[in-house]
Amino acid sequence: MSVLKIKDVSKIFPNGTTAVDSFSLDVADGELVCLLGPSGSGKSTLLRMVGGFETPTSGLMTIDGEDITRVPPEKRPTGMVFQSHALWTHMNVFKNLAFGLKLRKVPADEIKRRVEGVLELVGLGGYGTRSVTQLSGGQQQRVALARSLVLEPKILLLDEPFASLDQHLRERLREEVRDIQQRLKITTLFVTHGQDEALSMADRIVVMRDGKTEQIDRPDVVYREPQTPFVAGFIGTMNLIEGVVANGVFSKAGYSTPVPVSDGPVTLAIRPEAVDLTAASQNAHGKVHRVTDYGTHGLVDLELLDGTRMKAMVPHPDLFKPGQGVTLALRAVAAYRDGAVIYRTGVVTPVSHPALVDA
């Protein structure tokens, strides 16, 4: 059992920058938690503090109840996979993996058995004698992962491990890493700024902004029920429309929809898949600006009467042309005021994609 607890951890750099501000998180045994946020949100600093490469200014971190706040990285039961792989090019694959075991004075035959086992696990069986410079980016990242796994760490830390890989390889590797993590049931903290990575891999997502937590939830909840306008805008595509509610009705550029909250300014958040578009020559709410066909669905870029831009997901993009008038109906909305959600309709049912229906 390996449980990571982070309590009120802050990091203020000598130049006065607050990178992490009173951050708390409990990661359960075998759980994969993604730290997600834009650049400068403090997610990497937090991960480095868990790895021991940065010392918190204040707060407490424990692994299985043991205080590790001031423990140096070489004495922590954590294993980190770096963005740039950080393999040692003067060693071959086997030696890269065996180095940590040798430092722990593990017998040679045991080292051989464990290294070969982990190489098989990451799909690189028989690659031990290869120079790391002869490997592709994906293979190098697998070696980096294997180097951490071979030491059987209590907590696995992944610092944007797929950032330097192409999209195709990234998608394949994240599935493999998720499989390995679930097979080994290893507690994992994963830093990424890629929301698709977080949504597809995590048991829970921590959305961070300016060193603070915006929301901690399951990926589906973070996507469907974002608690703040920042999370709403950061995860997936979201239409955020500023407007005013009067007498329970939100109005904007000739379009209105009921939002039963007190009068005042609100930010309306609507997913593109929650917007139903109908072609209209009269009483249009806006006109089509651009249509993008993604094969499985289309994304229509709309311009409302006052110039506000919106996106709508449509199953048949060929029905819409630039300049065409459209009316819109919103199937699900959320309203935010003062940075918090104040109203939400039901969960959006995704639009049926032609490709999926055909299948």
Next chain:
Amino acid sequence: MTIANTGPLAPVATHRRRPYGLLLVATPVLLVAWLVIWPIISAVIQTAFVTTADGGSAVSLETYSFFFSDGYSLSNLSMTLWTTGVCAALLLVVCLPIALYLRFSDSKVAAYVQGLAIFPMFVPSIILSFAFIRVLGPNGTVDLLLNSVGLPHIRSPYLTPWGPVIGLVWDNIPLTVLILLSGLGNVSNQSVEAARDVGAGKFALLWHIILPRISNSILVAISFAVLGIFSAFTLPYILGPAAPEMMGPFMQRTFRELLESKTAITQAVVTFGFCIVFGLFYVRSVAKNRAA
């Protein structure tokens, strides 16, 4: 099937390769050939032939057999080798920690340390020599300070083999630090952190990760230092003992005072022979780096 007559073929544009690159390097190459390569060849030829009784010339390694059988020449050579070896070792011992500190320290003090380490580069050897005498020589600053607090005289390294060693080490610190620092620049922070992450302490990190990664830079730094130290003149001449002496002052004295030019050239060829070994180390290292 008909074949259209398209007339005579258009002339193919000839792509003339103009030797601009070669012209650019021609001057330095010619200068090196004239001022370095030719004197070497000339020296080897001069020392490999002797004038016979009838005025002709014959191949003979007489001057070399004299050098390698003469106790004084051999003690000078061994003194030069000792000085070079000790200096190279001391340079590594002194410069590696400085370079490591400069590479991995975030402290503001690092900038001042770097300034101090590079400072000897701007001090001419002759000034360094006299500064050394004024500080460490008999009745120098150290002596005066010790006397003022009632402590005995130091045994001054001036005019002992340690005189040139101290001077040459001080003189070679900047270049050695800069070369090592450049090598350490190729050791990424993440590879160091990855080593610490798998459990490497400071010594394991240095021995297993950093040193292997900068081995080429160490070789280059040592080659440069050795090449300079082996043929050094000013510092050994002013600070070193009269006998035995290093090859630089030895050659000069043989040539100027004993007027034995052929013997001096032989000494130069022997010195060159030792230096070329380190030169080859350097060339091999550069070639290896380029191949990598």
